[in-house]
Amino acid sequence: MKLKKILTLTILLMLTAVGFSQSRKVADRYFEEFSYVQSAKLYKDLVLIKGDSSQHVLTRLAESYYNNSNTEEAEIWYQKLISNFNEKVEEKHLFKYAQALRSNGKYKKSDSIFLRLTQAQKSSLNKELKKENYLLDYTNKEKRIGVRNLAINTPYSEFGGFLLNGKAYFSSSVANDSKKQKLYKWNNQPFLNIYKAEESIQTLEGSKQDTILVLENVQKLGEPIASELHESTPVFTKDGKTIYFTRNNSEGKKVKRSKKNISNLKIYKASYINGYWVNVKELPFNKDEYSTGHPALSPDEKTLYFVSNMPGGYGQSDIYKVEIKGNDEYGEPVNLGSDINTSEKEVFPYVGNDNVLYFSSNGHLGLGLLDIFQAKIKEDGTFLSPENLGYPFNSKKDDFSFFISENGKRGFFSSNREKGKGDDDIYSFFIYTDSPVCTQIVKGVIENNKTNTPVDAVVVKLINKEKEVIAETISDSSGNYTFKDVPCNNTYTVTATKLDHRSNRSIVRTNNKRNKEIIANLKLTPLIIGNQIVIKPIYFDYDKYDIREDAEYELENIVTVMTNHPELVIKIESHTDSRGRRDYNRFLSDKRAKSTRDYILSRGIASNRIESAIGYGEDNPLNDCVDGKKCTEEEYQLNRRSYFYIVEGSESIEIRQEQEKKRINRRFTTRKSNFLEFLSKNLKKTDRSLRPEDNKCFKEKDSDCQNLNKNVKLNYKK
The missing domain is CATH 2.120.10.30 (TolB, C-terminal domain)
Known part of the structure; x- marks a missing residue:
């Protein structure tokens, strides 16, 4: 009896470890694809539900919020990270924590973090933090x-x-x-x-x-x-x-x-x-x-x-x-x-x-x-x-x-x-009238992957190798977007996101040719088509109904759509291939449908929002792999799938999509028709590089400008 208990406990621990690992991999995948809203949800569940407060998860959770400009949540999780791991926390995360504190108006606490960094003798940020404008060097670097x-x-x-x-x-x-x-x-x-x-x-x-x-x-x-x-x-x-x-x-x-x-x-x-x-x-x-x-x-x-x-x-x-x-x-x-x-x-x-x-x-x-x-x-x-x-x-x-x-x-x-x-x-x-910095233009068109028609109001971000968003814009009614003044000789990621669409990205590389145009067209796949939430097929291993890691990744799209549209009610259909007995296949597909349902419910979706989860066995194949015919594993796998039909709430989808479109347009059409816009328009780019003698005039002393050393002696007269 004692041995049986030990074996049972061991199996449970092994299953828990597998669950931890799989969920973390999915979260990591979203994080590495810059899907910070998604990764934040998953990392937060790992901490709050599964009790995974590892340094990796806490760091990624804090960074997910930080990269999505949610400094309130970023502060909470950076604080927990530092509290749990203190000296093990990399200085770059301390720096971001201080930035989040400053953004949240906690200047004294922010300054204490900066002080800790400047006092660290081995800190690579030491010189950066001690010099003038340590927070400001990250803006307007290329403006003359x-x-x-x-x-x-x-x-x-x-x-x-x-x-x-x-x-x-x-x-x-x-x-x-x-x-x-x-x-x-x-x-x-x-x-x-x-x-x-x-x-x-x-x-x-x-x-x-x-x-x-x-x-x-x-x-x-x-x-x-x-x-x-x-x-x-x-x-x-x-x-x-x-x-x-x-x-x-x-x-x-x-x-x-x-x-x-x-x-x-x-x-x-x-x-x-x-x-x-x-x-x-x-x-x-x-x-x-x-x-x-x-x-x-x-x-x-x-x-x-x-x-x-x-x-x-x-x-x-x-x-x-x-x-x-x-x-x-x-x-x-x-x-x-x-x-x-x-x-x-x-x-x-x-x-x-x-x-x-x-x-x-x-x-x-x-x-x-x-x-x-x-x-x-x-x-x-x-x-x-x-x-x-x-x-x-x-x-x-x-x-x-x-x-x-x-x-x-x-x-x-x-x-x-x-x-x-x-x-x-x-x-x-x-x-000044020109810029010493070599820049290029990154532009492209966003199209619907199904219809090849332009998609407007898509949020497009330009992200550097350090995963920092350096520019952000939206696509116009023709699907066009443009990033001007992109520094040369760098690698960037262009990401495109829109409500109820699968996000996409493209890698672009700039060279040393000034004003060159780089084209990065992107396709967005809608997640809602007609009365279905359409994702890539949810595949299962042969004769099994466990949710695989690739399926878990796809099911997050279902969770996202249902979270964005709380009125939706869906039903789930699951299918198998033709191998095995027909009655067993119905049983297996029903298990798969319910496994799919259970995963969605585990992500916080209410049970009354899934009307049914039914398996149909091998009755509706997508190809001719029926009983008696030998097929490849890929052909069999194609028939092991699930569908997600919208049965209630579809009328609210278009309304919410239009509201989101207006919100995005308002956000990006509040033009800076003032001094900041003037700076942007008047900093023309030419082929003349900044000369060494010009550099001296960018210092903050009159004596640094050649031929202007008048040695002015002030004589204040009454």
Whole structure:
């Protein structure tokens, strides 16, 4: 009896091990084919149902969610992976865990992971993480945007930058020669003042198109704009006759404080008459008990945008707008709402001629602390979702005060990023006319594998060798898709997915020929045809009814369709070949039908959604392999199969497919008709490679540009 128990237990353990192995192989296959939604389901079942918490499964489960941008689930499973295996976890997975945490807003925990990586002496990521913009180097690598730390920057704080009639206006806390100069207690620096400098556009040696922006002859705006307190963030009307700026709340030379003893900020206005600034007055919506500041004008100059911490906002500081009625009359301030404002800080608004609001925030998902975002202003005055401008405009530090010229090719932003000259520095940027990077075009047509007709709204992804999605698009009504600016000399996988279709992929290889077009056409096989869910045949071994690994892989398509369409009810038919007795074959096929049903039910499908699972034996062969005829094994196997008929819910399929199509189209047709789109359109590709001397001008110091070393000595005049 004891021996019998031992044998029974041994057999059960062996069967369990086989089940583990087979399910893991299926999950691995989906993972390796980039089917991360499917692999996530299978790996999760391995953990939660079968208790397989191996390092391999947990890693793949976390990566499945991470690669599908589900950072909440990725965080959970990376955390479990690290908790269970700690020092055995590869650093690349720690890095992804930190990225997921950052994406989920858990910055402190994210930073602790990065700190662990940087402190690991043998870490191959050490240099990558310690250098500037460690998170941002993965974006905009191939864009030629020249960013330079301006010569006007000092060890103090300089920020802003507003171009008007050949002059640039900015704010600085640079010290003057006075021994009695007051210091701002917050940072122990002098109070801010507004300065102007002459704008100079200079061409790089050896290029007729590549230019840089230089500021010279710096002068301080005098009284009545200047005072002993803060003045900053100037904005001008286009005729240069009106200035709006931020100043500490004051009355004459005396500071005014709130009931909480705070010297708040207010917005002031002045007029330029006969060569002098006069009539300085505060705007009527200012209040002593809260701050208003950072003014910005709409392109038509009928709306003033500003920042305030007035009661009733969403966070520490919000962006508002107010109508300019004329004759020093204004409407009521209006909060821009939760699309723009968060529970944190939104500051430094600026509205470009493209009718896009640029602002900085540490509340929106960003790449660092304060990041620069943009949001398109719609005709009704509402906003599209804010987008992060990315590198090189944003870093892991504070980035703010974005300004772009009317032609959209040059501008300023401010940052306290590492390797700067002072507390805050002004950086100029210029969009260059060519790219040093060899790129090609990958394009193709997606067609229905059954009808050879085009398939639209297919999500097409371009994936590199590291299994990272580097580009994503959809097919149009003719089935066409295109990926531009694909780097040369690489191998990529093009994947195509659509609801109720079998996914497909193609391997493409780029060479070193610029602008070459590579064609990668793909066929998609529909999973629903008429009243059937159509998959590849579910084959069984001779005289057996166990679900094979290849069958398990195919049955996942049934599970997916039924999960996507919860109204569906199906029936299953199973068939055998002609070998053996007819009554036994009916018995065997019935077992196979029920094995198929049981597998689908084990994947979480309710039992009432499978009306029946019936075997028909050898009665309906697909070929002439009947009793008395000798056939090949392949011919016999063709008759061992299952069918899946839809008996209820078919009317909902087309509705859901159309809804999904609209959702996909909305996702990809929210065009970036603003600065990011401008960057994409204007970074033309030519055959000229970047020269070594050009590289020097991409550094963030003026001295790196040949023939532009003017050794400018700043002389700040009152």
